[in-house]
Amino acid sequence: MRKQRRRRSRALVGAVAATAALGVAGCDVVDGASGAPDGSRTHASRAVQLWDRSPASIAAVGDSITRGFDACTVLSDCPEVSWATGTSEQVDSLAVRLLGRTKAADHSWNYAETGARMADLSDQVAAAVVRRPALVTVMVGSNDACRSSVRAMTSVADFRAQFEEALGTLRKALPKTQVYVASVPDLKRLWSEGRTNPLGKQIWKLGICPSMLGDADDLTATAVLRRDRVQQRVEDYNTVLAQVCAKDRRCRFDGGAVYRYRFGTDQLSHWDWFHPSTDGQSKLAAIAYRTVTAKNPVD
Structure with missing residues:
Protein backbone atom coordinates (compact mmCIF):
# COMPACT_ATOMS: atom_id res chain seq x y z
CA MET A 1 0.00 0.00 0.00
CA THR A 42 -9.28 24.08 -34.65
CA HIS A 43 -7.93 26.68 -37.06
CA ALA A 44 -10.33 29.21 -35.54
CA SER A 45 -9.02 28.76 -32.00
CA ARG A 46 -5.42 29.07 -33.21
CA ALA A 47 -6.29 32.24 -35.15
CA VAL A 48 -7.89 33.85 -32.09
CA GLN A 49 -4.75 33.32 -30.02
CA LEU A 50 -2.38 34.48 -32.76
CA TRP A 51 -4.30 37.56 -33.87
CA ASP A 52 -3.32 41.00 -32.52
CA ARG A 53 -6.36 43.28 -32.61
CA SER A 54 -4.25 46.44 -32.28
CA PRO A 55 -1.37 46.19 -34.78
CA ALA A 56 1.19 48.98 -34.57
CA SER A 57 1.68 49.67 -38.31
CA ILE A 58 -0.14 49.09 -41.60
CA ALA A 59 0.79 48.68 -45.25
CA ALA A 60 -1.93 48.63 -47.92
CA VAL A 61 -1.74 46.80 -51.24
CA GLY A 62 -4.34 46.54 -53.97
CA ASP A 63 -5.98 48.60 -56.71
CA SER A 64 -7.69 51.93 -57.40
CA ILE A 65 -10.19 51.59 -54.56
CA THR A 66 -7.35 51.65 -52.01
CA ARG A 67 -5.82 54.60 -53.86
CA GLY A 68 -9.04 56.62 -53.48
CA PHE A 69 -9.42 56.91 -57.25
CA ASP A 70 -12.10 59.39 -58.37
CA ALA A 71 -13.06 60.20 -54.78
CA CYS A 72 -11.74 63.78 -54.93
CA THR A 73 -11.26 64.74 -58.58
CA VAL A 74 -12.07 63.08 -61.88
CA LEU A 75 -9.82 60.26 -63.07
CA SER A 76 -7.25 60.90 -60.32
CA ASP A 77 -5.95 59.09 -57.25
CA CYS A 78 -6.72 60.61 -53.84
CA PRO A 79 -4.83 58.50 -51.28
CA GLU A 80 -5.63 60.89 -48.45
CA VAL A 81 -9.17 59.45 -48.44
CA SER A 82 -8.10 55.81 -48.76
CA TRP A 83 -10.12 53.50 -46.52
CA ALA A 84 -6.88 51.77 -45.50
CA THR A 85 -4.28 54.47 -44.87
CA GLY A 86 -5.88 57.86 -45.56
CA THR A 87 -5.61 60.81 -43.19
CA SER A 88 -8.89 62.56 -44.07
CA GLU A 89 -11.28 63.28 -41.22
CA GLN A 90 -14.14 62.53 -43.61
CA VAL A 91 -13.07 58.89 -43.81
CA ASP A 92 -11.32 57.92 -40.56
CA SER A 93 -9.33 55.21 -42.29
CA LEU A 94 -8.42 51.87 -40.78
CA ALA A 95 -4.99 53.29 -39.93
CA VAL A 96 -6.51 56.26 -38.12
CA ARG A 97 -8.97 54.07 -36.22
CA LEU A 98 -6.25 51.67 -35.11
CA LEU A 99 -3.29 54.00 -34.57
CA GLY A 100 -4.73 57.47 -34.06
CA ARG A 101 -4.40 60.28 -36.60
CA THR A 102 -0.89 61.42 -35.62
CA LYS A 103 0.68 57.98 -35.50
CA ALA A 104 -1.14 56.85 -38.65
CA ALA A 105 0.71 59.44 -40.71
CA ASP A 106 4.07 57.88 -39.82
CA HIS A 107 3.15 54.22 -39.43
CA SER A 108 1.00 53.47 -42.48
CA TRP A 109 1.98 53.15 -46.14
CA ASN A 110 -0.02 52.77 -49.34
CA TYR A 111 1.49 50.56 -52.06
CA ALA A 112 -1.74 50.03 -54.00
CA GLU A 113 -1.82 51.03 -57.67
CA THR A 114 -4.74 52.11 -59.82
CA GLY A 115 -5.39 49.45 -62.46
CA ALA A 116 -3.62 46.70 -60.51
CA ARG A 117 -4.75 43.10 -60.81
CA MET A 118 -3.96 40.06 -58.71
CA ALA A 119 -0.90 39.41 -60.88
CA ASP A 120 0.58 42.68 -59.57
CA LEU A 121 0.05 41.89 -55.90
CA SER A 122 3.27 39.99 -55.29
CA ASP A 123 5.41 42.95 -56.42
CA GLN A 124 3.40 45.32 -54.22
CA VAL A 125 3.89 43.01 -51.25
CA ALA A 126 7.61 42.82 -51.97
CA ALA A 127 7.78 46.62 -51.78
CA ALA A 128 5.65 46.76 -48.62
CA VAL A 129 7.69 44.26 -46.60
CA VAL A 130 10.61 46.68 -46.51
CA ARG A 131 8.56 48.66 -43.96
CA ARG A 132 8.02 45.53 -41.86
CA PRO A 133 4.34 46.34 -41.20
CA ALA A 134 2.43 44.56 -38.45
CA LEU A 135 -0.64 44.38 -40.72
CA VAL A 136 -1.03 44.24 -44.50
CA THR A 137 -4.42 45.08 -46.02
CA VAL A 138 -5.42 43.52 -49.34
CA MET A 139 -8.19 44.69 -51.65
CA VAL A 140 -7.79 43.47 -55.21
CA GLY A 141 -9.77 41.57 -57.83
CA SER A 142 -12.09 44.13 -59.38
CA ASN A 143 -9.73 44.73 -62.29
CA ASP A 144 -9.38 40.99 -62.86
CA ALA A 145 -13.11 40.99 -63.65
CA CYS A 146 -13.22 44.49 -65.17
CA ARG A 147 -11.59 43.65 -68.48
CA SER A 148 -12.28 44.48 -72.11
CA SER A 149 -14.44 41.38 -72.41
CA VAL A 150 -15.62 38.36 -70.46
CA ARG A 151 -13.03 36.26 -72.27
CA ALA A 152 -10.23 38.54 -71.04
CA MET A 153 -11.06 38.11 -67.33
CA THR A 154 -8.41 36.46 -65.15
CA SER A 155 -9.15 32.76 -64.78
CA VAL A 156 -10.06 31.50 -61.33
CA ALA A 157 -7.06 29.15 -61.35
CA ASP A 158 -4.64 31.97 -62.18
CA PHE A 159 -6.26 34.23 -59.58
CA ARG A 160 -5.70 31.56 -56.95
CA ALA A 161 -2.09 30.90 -57.95
CA GLN A 162 -1.27 34.62 -57.98
CA PHE A 163 -2.82 35.20 -54.55
CA GLU A 164 -0.93 32.26 -53.11
CA GLU A 165 2.27 33.64 -54.63
CA ALA A 166 1.68 37.04 -53.05
CA LEU A 167 1.06 35.54 -49.60
CA GLY A 168 4.14 33.40 -50.08
CA THR A 169 6.19 36.51 -50.81
CA LEU A 170 4.93 38.05 -47.57
CA ARG A 171 5.53 34.95 -45.48
CA LYS A 172 9.12 34.51 -46.66
CA ALA A 173 9.96 37.98 -45.44
CA LEU A 174 7.53 38.48 -42.54
CA PRO A 175 6.15 35.21 -41.17
CA LYS A 176 4.25 36.91 -38.33
CA THR A 177 2.73 39.90 -40.14
CA GLN A 178 -1.07 39.83 -40.12
CA VAL A 179 -3.19 40.12 -43.27
CA TYR A 180 -6.66 41.59 -43.72
CA VAL A 181 -8.32 40.57 -46.99
CA ALA A 182 -11.35 42.47 -48.29
CA SER A 183 -13.80 40.77 -50.62
CA VAL A 184 -14.27 42.02 -54.18
CA PRO A 185 -17.25 44.40 -54.36
CA ASP A 186 -20.54 43.51 -56.03
CA LEU A 187 -19.81 44.97 -59.47
CA LYS A 188 -23.30 44.28 -60.75
CA ARG A 189 -24.81 46.37 -58.00
CA LEU A 190 -22.41 49.20 -58.85
CA TRP A 191 -23.64 49.01 -62.46
CA SER A 192 -27.26 49.00 -61.30
CA GLU A 193 -26.78 52.06 -59.09
CA GLY A 194 -24.53 54.05 -61.42
CA ARG A 195 -26.53 53.60 -64.61
CA THR A 196 -29.17 55.97 -63.30
CA ASN A 197 -26.75 58.90 -63.74
CA PRO A 198 -26.17 60.22 -67.31
CA LEU A 199 -22.83 61.81 -66.41
CA GLY A 200 -21.56 58.58 -64.89
CA LYS A 201 -22.45 56.63 -68.00
CA GLN A 202 -20.48 59.09 -70.13
CA ILE A 203 -17.43 58.56 -67.92
CA TRP A 204 -17.89 54.79 -68.18
CA LYS A 205 -17.42 55.09 -71.95
CA LEU A 206 -13.82 56.15 -71.29
CA GLY A 207 -13.11 52.52 -70.42
CA ILE A 208 -14.11 51.94 -66.80
CA CYS A 209 -14.90 48.25 -66.29
CA PRO A 210 -16.16 47.56 -69.84
CA SER A 211 -16.99 43.91 -69.17
CA MET A 212 -19.66 45.04 -66.69
CA LEU A 213 -20.38 48.68 -67.57
CA GLY A 214 -20.14 48.58 -71.37
CA ASP A 215 -23.44 49.41 -73.13
CA ALA A 216 -24.90 50.21 -69.73
CA ASP A 217 -28.49 50.53 -70.93
CA ASP A 218 -28.46 47.34 -73.00
CA LEU A 219 -30.86 44.90 -71.34
CA THR A 220 -30.92 42.26 -74.06
CA ALA A 221 -30.39 38.62 -73.15
CA THR A 222 -26.82 38.78 -74.44
CA ALA A 223 -25.95 41.78 -72.26
CA VAL A 224 -27.62 40.26 -69.21
CA LEU A 225 -25.66 37.03 -69.71
CA ARG A 226 -22.41 39.00 -70.04
CA ARG A 227 -22.98 40.80 -66.74
CA ASP A 228 -24.04 37.60 -65.01
CA ARG A 229 -20.80 35.91 -66.10
CA VAL A 230 -18.76 38.80 -64.73
CA GLN A 231 -20.69 38.61 -61.49
CA GLN A 232 -20.13 34.88 -61.20
CA ARG A 233 -16.40 35.42 -61.69
CA VAL A 234 -16.40 37.97 -58.85
CA GLU A 235 -18.11 35.44 -56.59
CA ASP A 236 -15.56 32.80 -57.60
CA TYR A 237 -12.74 35.22 -56.77
CA ASN A 238 -14.22 35.80 -53.33
CA THR A 239 -14.35 32.05 -52.75
CA VAL A 240 -10.65 31.87 -53.60
CA LEU A 241 -9.79 34.75 -51.26
CA ALA A 242 -11.64 33.05 -48.41
CA GLN A 243 -10.08 29.63 -49.02
CA VAL A 244 -6.49 30.80 -49.41
CA CYS A 245 -6.73 33.15 -46.43
CA ALA A 246 -8.17 30.36 -44.27
CA LYS A 247 -4.96 28.36 -44.72
CA ASP A 248 -2.90 31.14 -43.11
CA ARG A 249 -3.27 31.46 -39.34
CA ARG A 250 -2.51 35.18 -39.44
CA CYS A 251 -4.94 36.05 -42.23
CA ARG A 252 -8.50 37.34 -41.83
CA PHE A 253 -11.01 37.55 -44.68
CA ASP A 254 -13.94 39.93 -44.26
CA GLY A 255 -16.41 37.08 -44.74
CA GLY A 256 -17.84 38.76 -47.84
CA ALA A 257 -18.78 41.99 -46.02
CA VAL A 258 -17.55 44.33 -48.77
CA TYR A 259 -19.29 42.23 -51.42
CA ARG A 260 -22.55 42.31 -49.48
CA TYR A 261 -22.42 46.02 -48.69
CA ARG A 262 -25.19 47.77 -50.62
CA PHE A 263 -23.37 50.79 -52.04
CA GLY A 264 -25.87 53.56 -52.85
CA THR A 265 -25.34 56.74 -54.80
CA ASP A 266 -24.02 58.51 -51.69
CA GLN A 267 -21.26 55.92 -51.44
CA LEU A 268 -20.27 56.20 -55.12
CA SER A 269 -17.94 58.75 -56.69
CA HIS A 270 -19.89 61.60 -58.25
CA TRP A 271 -17.21 61.67 -60.92
CA ASP A 272 -17.66 58.15 -62.28
CA TRP A 273 -20.53 56.60 -60.24
CA PHE A 274 -18.54 53.41 -59.82
CA HIS A 275 -15.59 53.90 -57.46
CA PRO A 276 -16.29 54.68 -53.78
CA SER A 277 -16.83 58.29 -52.77
CA THR A 278 -15.34 59.59 -49.52
CA ASP A 279 -18.45 58.28 -47.79
CA GLY A 280 -17.98 54.91 -49.48
CA GLN A 281 -14.35 54.88 -48.40
CA SER A 282 -15.49 55.52 -44.82
CA LYS A 283 -17.84 52.55 -45.02
CA LEU A 284 -14.98 50.33 -46.24
CA ALA A 285 -12.82 51.54 -43.35
CA ALA A 286 -15.55 50.62 -40.88
CA ILE A 287 -15.88 47.11 -42.34
CA ALA A 288 -12.12 46.60 -42.13
CA TYR A 289 -11.95 47.90 -38.56
CA ARG A 290 -14.71 45.55 -37.42
CA THR A 291 -12.92 42.58 -38.97
CA VAL A 292 -9.46 43.44 -37.65
CA THR A 293 -10.64 44.19 -34.10
CA ALA A 294 -13.17 41.37 -33.79
CA LYS A 295 -12.46 38.88 -31.02
CA ASN A 296 -13.14 35.99 -33.37
CA PRO A 297 -12.45 35.72 -37.11
CA VAL A 298 -15.42 36.04 -39.47
CA ASP A 299 -16.73 32.69 -40.69
Whole structure:
Protein backbone atom coordinates (compact mmCIF):
# COMPACT_ATOMS: atom_id res chain seq x y z
CA MET A 1 0.00 0.00 0.00
CA ARG A 2 2.81 2.39 0.85
CA LYS A 3 4.43 1.76 -2.56
CA GLN A 4 1.12 2.31 -4.35
CA ARG A 5 0.64 5.64 -2.54
CA ARG A 6 4.15 6.74 -3.54
CA ARG A 7 3.46 5.82 -7.19
CA ARG A 8 0.17 7.75 -7.15
CA SER A 9 1.92 10.74 -5.56
CA ARG A 10 4.65 10.75 -8.22
CA ALA A 11 2.02 10.50 -11.00
CA LEU A 12 0.10 13.44 -9.54
CA VAL A 13 3.24 15.58 -9.29
CA GLY A 14 4.11 14.71 -12.90
CA ALA A 15 0.65 15.66 -14.12
CA VAL A 16 0.79 19.00 -12.31
CA ALA A 17 4.23 19.73 -13.75
CA ALA A 18 3.08 18.89 -17.27
CA THR A 19 0.06 21.13 -16.91
CA ALA A 20 2.22 23.99 -15.64
CA ALA A 21 4.60 23.55 -18.59
CA LEU A 22 1.74 23.81 -21.05
CA GLY A 23 0.46 26.90 -19.28
CA VAL A 24 3.84 28.61 -19.56
CA ALA A 25 4.14 27.66 -23.24
CA GLY A 26 0.78 29.26 -24.03
CA CYS A 27 0.58 30.32 -27.67
CA ASP A 28 3.96 28.73 -28.43
CA VAL A 29 2.25 25.37 -28.19
CA VAL A 30 -0.33 26.55 -30.69
CA ASP A 31 2.32 27.91 -33.03
CA GLY A 32 4.15 24.61 -33.04
CA ALA A 33 2.77 21.20 -32.19
CA SER A 34 -0.87 21.11 -31.22
CA GLY A 35 -1.58 20.99 -27.50
CA ALA A 36 -4.23 18.34 -28.19
CA PRO A 37 -2.78 14.82 -28.73
CA ASP A 38 -5.32 14.14 -31.50
CA GLY A 39 -4.73 17.47 -33.25
CA SER A 40 -8.31 18.51 -32.56
CA ARG A 41 -7.50 22.18 -31.88
CA THR A 42 -9.28 24.08 -34.65
CA HIS A 43 -7.93 26.68 -37.06
CA ALA A 44 -10.33 29.21 -35.54
CA SER A 45 -9.02 28.76 -32.00
CA ARG A 46 -5.42 29.07 -33.21
CA ALA A 47 -6.29 32.24 -35.15
CA VAL A 48 -7.89 33.85 -32.09
CA GLN A 49 -4.75 33.32 -30.02
CA LEU A 50 -2.38 34.48 -32.76
CA TRP A 51 -4.30 37.56 -33.87
CA ASP A 52 -3.32 41.00 -32.52
CA ARG A 53 -6.36 43.28 -32.61
CA SER A 54 -4.25 46.44 -32.28
CA PRO A 55 -1.37 46.19 -34.78
CA ALA A 56 1.19 48.98 -34.57
CA SER A 57 1.68 49.67 -38.31
CA ILE A 58 -0.14 49.09 -41.60
CA ALA A 59 0.79 48.68 -45.25
CA ALA A 60 -1.93 48.63 -47.92
CA VAL A 61 -1.74 46.80 -51.24
CA GLY A 62 -4.34 46.54 -53.97
CA ASP A 63 -5.98 48.60 -56.71
CA SER A 64 -7.69 51.93 -57.40
CA ILE A 65 -10.19 51.59 -54.56
CA THR A 66 -7.35 51.65 -52.01
CA ARG A 67 -5.82 54.60 -53.86
CA GLY A 68 -9.04 56.62 -53.48
CA PHE A 69 -9.42 56.91 -57.25
CA ASP A 70 -12.10 59.39 -58.37
CA ALA A 71 -13.06 60.20 -54.78
CA CYS A 72 -11.74 63.78 -54.93
CA THR A 73 -11.26 64.74 -58.58
CA VAL A 74 -12.07 63.08 -61.88
CA LEU A 75 -9.82 60.26 -63.07
CA SER A 76 -7.25 60.90 -60.32
CA ASP A 77 -5.95 59.09 -57.25
CA CYS A 78 -6.72 60.61 -53.84
CA PRO A 79 -4.83 58.50 -51.28
CA GLU A 80 -5.63 60.89 -48.45
CA VAL A 81 -9.17 59.45 -48.44
CA SER A 82 -8.10 55.81 -48.76
CA TRP A 83 -10.12 53.50 -46.52
CA ALA A 84 -6.88 51.77 -45.50
CA THR A 85 -4.28 54.47 -44.87
CA GLY A 86 -5.88 57.86 -45.56
CA THR A 87 -5.61 60.81 -43.19
CA SER A 88 -8.89 62.56 -44.07
CA GLU A 89 -11.28 63.28 -41.22
CA GLN A 90 -14.14 62.53 -43.61
CA VAL A 91 -13.07 58.89 -43.81
CA ASP A 92 -11.32 57.92 -40.56
CA SER A 93 -9.33 55.21 -42.29
CA LEU A 94 -8.42 51.87 -40.78
CA ALA A 95 -4.99 53.29 -39.93
CA VAL A 96 -6.51 56.26 -38.12
CA ARG A 97 -8.97 54.07 -36.22
CA LEU A 98 -6.25 51.67 -35.11
CA LEU A 99 -3.29 54.00 -34.57
CA GLY A 100 -4.73 57.47 -34.06
CA ARG A 101 -4.40 60.28 -36.60
CA THR A 102 -0.89 61.42 -35.62
CA LYS A 103 0.68 57.98 -35.50
CA ALA A 104 -1.14 56.85 -38.65
CA ALA A 105 0.71 59.44 -40.71
CA ASP A 106 4.07 57.88 -39.82
CA HIS A 107 3.15 54.22 -39.43
CA SER A 108 1.00 53.47 -42.48
CA TRP A 109 1.98 53.15 -46.14
CA ASN A 110 -0.02 52.77 -49.34
CA TYR A 111 1.49 50.56 -52.06
CA ALA A 112 -1.74 50.03 -54.00
CA GLU A 113 -1.82 51.03 -57.67
CA THR A 114 -4.74 52.11 -59.82
CA GLY A 115 -5.39 49.45 -62.46
CA ALA A 116 -3.62 46.70 -60.51
CA ARG A 117 -4.75 43.10 -60.81
CA MET A 118 -3.96 40.06 -58.71
CA ALA A 119 -0.90 39.41 -60.88
CA ASP A 120 0.58 42.68 -59.57
CA LEU A 121 0.05 41.89 -55.90
CA SER A 122 3.27 39.99 -55.29
CA ASP A 123 5.41 42.95 -56.42
CA GLN A 124 3.40 45.32 -54.22
CA VAL A 125 3.89 43.01 -51.25
CA ALA A 126 7.61 42.82 -51.97
CA ALA A 127 7.78 46.62 -51.78
CA ALA A 128 5.65 46.76 -48.62
CA VAL A 129 7.69 44.26 -46.60
CA VAL A 130 10.61 46.68 -46.51
CA ARG A 131 8.56 48.66 -43.96
CA ARG A 132 8.02 45.53 -41.86
CA PRO A 133 4.34 46.34 -41.20
CA ALA A 134 2.43 44.56 -38.45
CA LEU A 135 -0.64 44.38 -40.72
CA VAL A 136 -1.03 44.24 -44.50
CA THR A 137 -4.42 45.08 -46.02
CA VAL A 138 -5.42 43.52 -49.34
CA MET A 139 -8.19 44.69 -51.65
CA VAL A 140 -7.79 43.47 -55.21
CA GLY A 141 -9.77 41.57 -57.83
CA SER A 142 -12.09 44.13 -59.38
CA ASN A 143 -9.73 44.73 -62.29
CA ASP A 144 -9.38 40.99 -62.86
CA ALA A 145 -13.11 40.99 -63.65
CA CYS A 146 -13.22 44.49 -65.17
CA ARG A 147 -11.59 43.65 -68.48
CA SER A 148 -12.28 44.48 -72.11
CA SER A 149 -14.44 41.38 -72.41
CA VAL A 150 -15.62 38.36 -70.46
CA ARG A 151 -13.03 36.26 -72.27
CA ALA A 152 -10.23 38.54 -71.04
CA MET A 153 -11.06 38.11 -67.33
CA THR A 154 -8.41 36.46 -65.15
CA SER A 155 -9.15 32.76 -64.78
CA VAL A 156 -10.06 31.50 -61.33
CA ALA A 157 -7.06 29.15 -61.35
CA ASP A 158 -4.64 31.97 -62.18
CA PHE A 159 -6.26 34.23 -59.58
CA ARG A 160 -5.70 31.56 -56.95
CA ALA A 161 -2.09 30.90 -57.95
CA GLN A 162 -1.27 34.62 -57.98
CA PHE A 163 -2.82 35.20 -54.55
CA GLU A 164 -0.93 32.26 -53.11
CA GLU A 165 2.27 33.64 -54.63
CA ALA A 166 1.68 37.04 -53.05
CA LEU A 167 1.06 35.54 -49.60
CA GLY A 168 4.14 33.40 -50.08
CA THR A 169 6.19 36.51 -50.81
CA LEU A 170 4.93 38.05 -47.57
CA ARG A 171 5.53 34.95 -45.48
CA LYS A 172 9.12 34.51 -46.66
CA ALA A 173 9.96 37.98 -45.44
CA LEU A 174 7.53 38.48 -42.54
CA PRO A 175 6.15 35.21 -41.17
CA LYS A 176 4.25 36.91 -38.33
CA THR A 177 2.73 39.90 -40.14
CA GLN A 178 -1.07 39.83 -40.12
CA VAL A 179 -3.19 40.12 -43.27
CA TYR A 180 -6.66 41.59 -43.72
CA VAL A 181 -8.32 40.57 -46.99
CA ALA A 182 -11.35 42.47 -48.29
CA SER A 183 -13.80 40.77 -50.62
CA VAL A 184 -14.27 42.02 -54.18
CA PRO A 185 -17.25 44.40 -54.36
CA ASP A 186 -20.54 43.51 -56.03
CA LEU A 187 -19.81 44.97 -59.47
CA LYS A 188 -23.30 44.28 -60.75
CA ARG A 189 -24.81 46.37 -58.00
CA LEU A 190 -22.41 49.20 -58.85
CA TRP A 191 -23.64 49.01 -62.46
CA SER A 192 -27.26 49.00 -61.30
CA GLU A 193 -26.78 52.06 -59.09
CA GLY A 194 -24.53 54.05 -61.42
CA ARG A 195 -26.53 53.60 -64.61
CA THR A 196 -29.17 55.97 -63.30
CA ASN A 197 -26.75 58.90 -63.74
CA PRO A 198 -26.17 60.22 -67.31
CA LEU A 199 -22.83 61.81 -66.41
CA GLY A 200 -21.56 58.58 -64.89
CA LYS A 201 -22.45 56.63 -68.00
CA GLN A 202 -20.48 59.09 -70.13
CA ILE A 203 -17.43 58.56 -67.92
CA TRP A 204 -17.89 54.79 -68.18
CA LYS A 205 -17.42 55.09 -71.95
CA LEU A 206 -13.82 56.15 -71.29
CA GLY A 207 -13.11 52.52 -70.42
CA ILE A 208 -14.11 51.94 -66.80
CA CYS A 209 -14.90 48.25 -66.29
CA PRO A 210 -16.16 47.56 -69.84
CA SER A 211 -16.99 43.91 -69.17
CA MET A 212 -19.66 45.04 -66.69
CA LEU A 213 -20.38 48.68 -67.57
CA GLY A 214 -20.14 48.58 -71.37
CA ASP A 215 -23.44 49.41 -73.13
CA ALA A 216 -24.90 50.21 -69.73
CA ASP A 217 -28.49 50.53 -70.93
CA ASP A 218 -28.46 47.34 -73.00
CA LEU A 219 -30.86 44.90 -71.34
CA THR A 220 -30.92 42.26 -74.06
CA ALA A 221 -30.39 38.62 -73.15
CA THR A 222 -26.82 38.78 -74.44
CA ALA A 223 -25.95 41.78 -72.26
CA VAL A 224 -27.62 40.26 -69.21
CA LEU A 225 -25.66 37.03 -69.71
CA ARG A 226 -22.41 39.00 -70.04
CA ARG A 227 -22.98 40.80 -66.74
CA ASP A 228 -24.04 37.60 -65.01
CA ARG A 229 -20.80 35.91 -66.10
CA VAL A 230 -18.76 38.80 -64.73
CA GLN A 231 -20.69 38.61 -61.49
CA GLN A 232 -20.13 34.88 -61.20
CA ARG A 233 -16.40 35.42 -61.69
CA VAL A 234 -16.40 37.97 -58.85
CA GLU A 235 -18.11 35.44 -56.59
CA ASP A 236 -15.56 32.80 -57.60
CA TYR A 237 -12.74 35.22 -56.77
CA ASN A 238 -14.22 35.80 -53.33
CA THR A 239 -14.35 32.05 -52.75
CA VAL A 240 -10.65 31.87 -53.60
CA LEU A 241 -9.79 34.75 -51.26
CA ALA A 242 -11.64 33.05 -48.41
CA GLN A 243 -10.08 29.63 -49.02
CA VAL A 244 -6.49 30.80 -49.41
CA CYS A 245 -6.73 33.15 -46.43
CA ALA A 246 -8.17 30.36 -44.27
CA LYS A 247 -4.96 28.36 -44.72
CA ASP A 248 -2.90 31.14 -43.11
CA ARG A 249 -3.27 31.46 -39.34
CA ARG A 250 -2.51 35.18 -39.44
CA CYS A 251 -4.94 36.05 -42.23
CA ARG A 252 -8.50 37.34 -41.83
CA PHE A 253 -11.01 37.55 -44.68
CA ASP A 254 -13.94 39.93 -44.26
CA GLY A 255 -16.41 37.08 -44.74
CA GLY A 256 -17.84 38.76 -47.84
CA ALA A 257 -18.78 41.99 -46.02
CA VAL A 258 -17.55 44.33 -48.77
CA TYR A 259 -19.29 42.23 -51.42
CA ARG A 260 -22.55 42.31 -49.48
CA TYR A 261 -22.42 46.02 -48.69
CA ARG A 262 -25.19 47.77 -50.62
CA PHE A 263 -23.37 50.79 -52.04
CA GLY A 264 -25.87 53.56 -52.85
CA THR A 265 -25.34 56.74 -54.80
CA ASP A 266 -24.02 58.51 -51.69
CA GLN A 267 -21.26 55.92 -51.44
CA LEU A 268 -20.27 56.20 -55.12
CA SER A 269 -17.94 58.75 -56.69
CA HIS A 270 -19.89 61.60 -58.25
CA TRP A 271 -17.21 61.67 -60.92
CA ASP A 272 -17.66 58.15 -62.28
CA TRP A 273 -20.53 56.60 -60.24
CA PHE A 274 -18.54 53.41 -59.82
CA HIS A 275 -15.59 53.90 -57.46
CA PRO A 276 -16.29 54.68 -53.78
CA SER A 277 -16.83 58.29 -52.77
CA THR A 278 -15.34 59.59 -49.52
CA ASP A 279 -18.45 58.28 -47.79
CA GLY A 280 -17.98 54.91 -49.48
CA GLN A 281 -14.35 54.88 -48.40
CA SER A 282 -15.49 55.52 -44.82
CA LYS A 283 -17.84 52.55 -45.02
CA LEU A 284 -14.98 50.33 -46.24
CA ALA A 285 -12.82 51.54 -43.35
CA ALA A 286 -15.55 50.62 -40.88
CA ILE A 287 -15.88 47.11 -42.34
CA ALA A 288 -12.12 46.60 -42.13
CA TYR A 289 -11.95 47.90 -38.56
CA ARG A 290 -14.71 45.55 -37.42
CA THR A 291 -12.92 42.58 -38.97
CA VAL A 292 -9.46 43.44 -37.65
CA THR A 293 -10.64 44.19 -34.10
CA ALA A 294 -13.17 41.37 -33.79
CA LYS A 295 -12.46 38.88 -31.02
CA ASN A 296 -13.14 35.99 -33.37
CA PRO A 297 -12.45 35.72 -37.11
CA VAL A 298 -15.42 36.04 -39.47
CA ASP A 299 -16.73 32.69 -40.69
